[in-house]
Amino acid sequence: IHYFHRQNKNTMPGDNITIVAEFILLGFSDLPKLQGFLFGMFLSIYLCILIGNGLLIVITKIDPSLQTPMYFFLGNFSFLEICYTSVTIPRMLADLWTHKGTISFVACAVQTCFLYILGVAECLLLGVMAYDRYVAICKPLYYPLIMNHKVCVQLIVVSWVIGVPILIEETYQIFSLNFCGPNKLNHVFCDAPPLIELACGDTYKIEVFLHVAALMFVITPFLLILVSYVKIIATILRLPSTSGRSKAFSTCSSHLMVVGLFYGSGSIVYLRPKSSHSAGSVKAFALFYTTVTPLFNPIIYSLRNKDVIAALRKLLPK
Template sequence: MQLTEVNMLFKIVNKLTILNLSYIQMESKLKAEESNNATIMEFVLTGFSDVPNLQWILFGIFFIMYLIILLGNSIIILITRLDLTLQNPMYFFLGNFSFLEICFVTVSVPRMLRDIWTQKGNISFLACATQMCFVLMFGGIECLELTVMAYDRYVAICNPLKYPIVLSHKVYTQLVAGSWVSGIPVEIGQTCWIFSRSFCGSNRINHFYCDIPQILKLACGDTFMDQMVVYILAVIFLMVPFLLTVASYGKIISRTPKLSSAKGRAKAFSTCSSHLTVITLFYGTAAINYLQPKSNQSEGLGKLLSVFYTILTPVMNPIIYSLRNKSVMVALKRLLPNY
């Protein structure tokens, strides 16, 4: 065989090798794209799998806390509906707030308990979007509801003579209805906005429920606009209600020294301080979670903060807002004569 023929044969073999490698690379790329597309249909919530030795301890703690939330808030709803002495705006707000707390916690905690029990965190794309929508919706409504409740206390303590007029039956029902109506369409729109993106890479969510910061970490491409939308809505539904709530309690505290009786001053200060403690805990942890830049967020810290405002504060709220209230305890004893 001549040298020219050998060179031609070598070139042909070389080209076939290059084509074969190109085909293999294209096939691998297609398989990767198919794999990425498959992750869009399902996510995996890792929950607390990073602490395997504490799984059953955490299950027991969260299960007991969930039962406390259900029982405490259900009692408040029952009392405020049945007892005739509690038919006023304050207890109407408390009953509605207790119902809201049950809804807010039930969206995430039962699913988390199931995942710990089964050691599986698979959740479909639609279920994940639905869960996130309801968490955001009930959380936003709760912020508005806390503001309404603070305003109610402000009017009752600072303008007691005008209280029946300022917060008539029509007004306080409209305030509650407005809290619900304003929160629902906004959070549905935000959820649709976020889940309309493409997701690539890992489908594992290092959290115990579907939350915005963790979902955005899985999104393809630049998420700057998504983060800006999250910040704007967080300011509207977190910071603005928080400032209004603090302003209301600030007015109450400034008015407290002017109250005639020492007992009344002590009661007003005790009520406001306990309310502000829970409110600061709820708003503070939620604000850090949603307002902190995505690049600076620690996944472990995000989970811990979420435990505070999704589980711990709902456990404390029935005690702080209702069960420390003398009128509520009297109504409870009337409802349970043998208590």
């Protein structure tokens, strides 16, 4: 365990305050006999995420029948899923392989920052995809006009960049806390909740800042999704034919399932009261929204979408 020391202006000469220079991610250190199995399992999951989402990106780019806003957003969402998982899984695989969990202070800050930037982009993009379905089903005559290519590109760019300045500032605030003692994070990657638990002194202001950021970039897109689907369902129920209702709902069901997986597991980690936290359950749900959701994304869209299945059949050898 490495520390570095600095003098504090409020201390007497010769008194040092111990500052953490690196953290130790405990990860799965409590399961020493399963390290090899877990490495193989997460490597397989990561490869499946890369291949599955990579195939979705390819078919949404090259298949003529998928050149619509819905599949444009899906291709971007798949790329985002690859980036999101690449922030955590490769590092976790390295720790399992080497049996070392040390991560430098700067590397921990960078991982946290990218995790939040990409996580917020995912929340916003899920909101954009819900809005796209709302316009397609509730305002079909205006759909080509409202969701033209320029607007789609603008929505993607906004989803990626709108939260970046605030999230960089949020990360700076977290890592400006005084880490003066223990440096063991009982987690699989660097994240705010376990970091705040290690901080010395008052963390109230940063916790308020975190909740405000979550309200802006996580809850607001979720409310947009909720409102969109209330209107979508109301419109679908007014459709005269059963086949029309079935077709309309099938275009939304895949997106709804992905939203449920991502928000469900994420809210359990971040919105539960501290008293109900257990390290094992927090790690499990954190892994769920960082690995299982990106893994299921291509599976859900492939199994429930005839256009995607047809495009995959054309692309892949029989």
